[in-house]
Amino acid sequence: MSEMAKLQLGDRQLELPVIEGSEQEHAVDISALRAQTGYITIDEGYVNTGSTQSAITYLDGENGILRYRGYPIEQLAVNCDFVEVSYLLIYGELPTRQQLDEFRQKLRRHTLLHEDMSAFYDGFPRDAHPMAILSSTVSALSTFYQDSLDPRDDEQVELCIYRLIAKLPTIAAYSYKKSIGQPFIYPQNNLNYCQNFLRMMFAVPCEPYEIDCDFVDALNLLLIVHADHEQNCSTSTVRMVGSSNANLFASISAGICALWGPLHGGANEAVIRMLEDIRDNGGNVKKYVDMAKDKSSKVRLMGFGHRVYKNYDPRATIIKDVCNRLLKKRNIPDPIFEIAQELEEVALSDDYFIERKLYPNVDFYSGVIYRAIGIPMDMFTVLFAMGRMPGWIAQWLEMHRSESKRIARPRQIYTGEKERQFKPLDQR
Ligand code: CMC
Numbered sequence: 001m002s003e004m005a006k007l008q009l010g011d012r013q014l015e016l017p018v019i020e021g022s023e024q025e026h027a028v029d030i031s032a033l034r035a036q037t038g039y040i041t042i043d044e045g046y047v048n049t050g051s052t053q054s055a056i057t058y059l060d061g062e063n064g065i066l067r068y069r070g071y072p073i074e075q076l077a078v079n080c081d082f083v084e085v086s087y088l089l090i091y092g093e094l095p096t097r098q099q100l101d102e103f104r105q106k107l108r109r110h111t112l113l114h115e116d117m118s119a120f121y122d123g124f125p126r127d128a129h130p131m132a133i134l135s136s137t138v139s140a141l142s143t144f145y146q147d148s149l150d151p152r153d154d155e156q157v158e159l160c161i162y163r164l165i166a167k168l169p170t171i172a173a174y175s176y177k178k179s180i181g182q183p184f185i186y187p188q189n190n191l192n193y194c195q196n197f198l199r200m201m202f203a204v205p206c207e208p209y210e211i212d213c214d215f216v217d218a219l220n221l222l223l224i225v226h227a228d229h230e231q232n233c234s235t236s237t238v239r240m241v242g243s244s245n246a247n248l249f250a251s252i253s254a255g256i257c258a259l260w261g262p263l264h265g266g267a268n269e270a271v272i273r274m275l276e277d278i279r280d281n282g283g284n285v286k287k288y289v290d291m292a293k294d295k296s297s298k299v300r301l302m303g304f305g306h307r308v309y310k311n312y313d314p315r316a317t318i319i320k321d322v323c324n325r326l327l328k329k330r331n332i333p334d335p336i337f338e339i340a341q342e343l344e345e346v347a348l349s350d351d352y353f354i355e356r357k358l359y360p361n362v363d364f365y366s367g368v369i370y371r372a373i374g375i376p377m378d379m380f381t382v383l384f385a386m387g388r389m390p391g392w393i394a395q396w397l398e399m400h401r402s403e404s405k406r407i408a409r410p411r412q413i414y415t416g417e418k419e420r421q422f423k424p425l426d427q428r
Pocket of ligand 1: 088096213233262263264265266292293299300301302303305306307308356358361362363
């Protein structure tokens, strides 16, 4: 018989089943709690609450382990390209050569945006944040591609998946081109995913554009390490919106908004702003660390700390290594990278960070690579969204295919006024 947890509520004792995951993680199943007792649980920020069982990504924050579908992130990062990892996340297995070729082919057929969508970009102010453009445009895909909206129709969902993965680089690059007043560059489908994106970002019609293979490799790796991270804020948003049977475009658009926040994906942009600020104020790293420790300052060390990792984020290890190799190989000295490493060293030897187990996270070094590639700061989180797309899709699909799927609808404990009588305006 499986393990049971005992809950004492006054003089009543309740037995609650314990669920065990494939890596021996344990959860107390409270799904019958309210029906049996009238009580609910409260857990702000979901610090102790599992929202689902999932077979996609395994994360062990204490030991710094991250695996997609059982494969360690370190192995995927050196052996795969992003499209292959996307297939793995979405369909559950590494593809055969034929499956991969077919998948690539399908993505290639969907890289173009409906021509009328380019008019959208004229409506946004030139200095609009590209994350706002991204979420709006992804949401607007549901106006142009109405043949792929039904979440209960597998063929429509499949089409929607190709469209999302294939069009995101085009949407992203167009927002950059608009912001700098250059013409849009159409996708070129004989190029691979990252080559195509870099060309759409940086080519101009009047000059030949040579794609830099070091940048392609670095970008590919960054997309892979961002591809999924189980039930984080944006993924939970995608699931929550999807749980109402909203279409996949709408669900992903909501996830993009959640990712934008500086406590989540927006941290990669905030890190570089912080490092530049330190540089511009004389490079005093210690002073900044002291400010981050001072609660009254409201300053946090961006790119540091994580809800789940209480150890070095394995993605940060991979990214830091790429930073080192790329900057050395291409001889791109970046004082920002020097400051980042110094900041890490000071923080990691400080009791405040040691006691709280705060380590660099995925966002701490990624911006250094984006800078080296020439990607502007406000596009960093857009790149995160491009990487996270297969994870969001996989999680949305898993939720829809689950036998136990229900609309996500948390409860609350009401703390407001008790019933009171309405007062007409002239008596208030
Ligand atoms: N700098 C200074 N203090 C910190 C930091 C930080 N970056 N992160 C956490 N703390 C402190 C926090 O003040 C608290 O201290 P105390 O126990 O004295 O009150 C303690 O550490 C625990 O922090 P928390 O806010 O309760 O932890 P959380 O799990 O709710 O928040 C976090 C996690 C990632 C939002 C937070 O660490 C943070 O704000 N980090 C900076 C932003 C950042 O880098 N975000 C990217 C996260 S990784 C990628 C992603 O999710 O997109």
